[in-house]
Structures are given as structure tokens and as C-alpha cells.
Amino acid sequence: MKNFGIVFILVLLLVLTSGCTPSTYEITGYTGSSINNEIPVPVNAKQLSVTSYSDHPNIQTGIKYELKHIGGEQGLYVPSDYFEKLSEAGWVEVEEERMGNVHYLKKSDTIIAIEIQEDTFEIFEMMQGFNF
Structure with missing residues (x-):
């Protein structure tokens, strides 16, 4: 019975500590993106890469x-x-063109x-004259 009590307490502590970890993102403020200063980006987002898509007919940079x-x-x-912050900055979502x-x-x-993924997001600036 004594071992059962110890195991119960350990399981309870494990459940409590795992339940207290953050499961949502946190935005601490915004700054302009390095590819276009008019696109707000969370300050605490870590830039992973910048890519020029010269071989892609529709994407200028990402x-x-x-x-x-x-x-x-x-x-x-x-x-x-x-997306509310993007709207406040003057960006309007073209909802009928959304793809997943x-x-x-x-x-x-x-x-x-903007492609949203688990733990990352990518911003692509489309070429001038881009049509959906």
C-alpha cells in the first residue's frame, strides 16, 4: 500500500507539471518584416531564412x-x-483565394x-501583377 501511495503522488505531480506548460503561442509586440517593413511580424518570432524565388514565376521573395x-x-x-494586427496595418485577406x-x-x-505551420510561418511577397 505504501508503494501505491508513492506511485500515486508521482503520477499526480507528473500530470500537474505537464498541464502547466504553455500550449499557445505568445506575441510580445510587433516589428516590420525584413522583406517588407509594412508587414508586421511578432518581435519574438525567430527569423530562420530569407529566400529569393527568382525561378518561381509568382513569388518575389520569402x-x-x-x-x-x-x-x-x-x-x-x-x-x-x-491576423487582427495585419488587418490593423491595412492588409486585407482575400478569403476566396485561401488554400488550407x-x-x-x-x-x-x-x-x-502567409503559410501557417506548426511552430513556423512563412511570408511570401508575390510578384507585381500576380493574379490568383
Whole structure:
């Protein structure tokens, strides 16, 4: 019986400590993206890579960021507060062109695509004259 009590306490502690880990992303503020200063990016997002897509007919440039838990499990969840910030900055989502976890946004003549994944997101600036 004494061993059962010790095991019970250990299991209880394990459950309590694992339940206290953060499972959502946290945004501490925003800054402009290095590929286009008009695109807000969470300050605490870690830039992973910048890519020039000279061989892709529709993409001018892209940048990948890491932000833990941003897309939820398998990138299935839209980070609504981030998209609210994009809207406040003048970016309008072209909802009829959305493809799964890829969102297209437009501001003036500039079109960007944001691909949300689990723990990462990529921003692609589309070529001038891009048509859906």
C-alpha cells in the first residue's frame, strides 16, 4: 500500500507539471518584416531564412519565422490576433483565394501569402501583377 501511495503522488505531480506548460503561442509586440517593413511580424518570432524565388514565376521573395505553437497542432489553427494586427496595418485577406493553411492578403498593389505551420510561418511577397 505504501508503494501505491508513492506511485500515486508521482503520477499526480507528473500530470500537474505537464498541464502547466504553455500550449499557445505568445506575441510580445510587433516589428516590420525584413522583406517588407509594412508587414508586421511578432518581435519574438525567430527569423530562420530569407529566400529569393527568382525561378518561381509568382513569388518575389520569402521569409520563414519560428514561433512556438503559432499554428497549433499540425498548423491547423489560424492565429487570430496576428491576423487582427495585419488587418490593423491595412492588409486585407482575400478569403476566396485561401488554400488550407495558406492565406493571401492584399494592401494597395502588394499581395503576400502567409503559410501557417506548426511552430513556423512563412511570408511570401508575390510578384507585381500576380493574379490568383
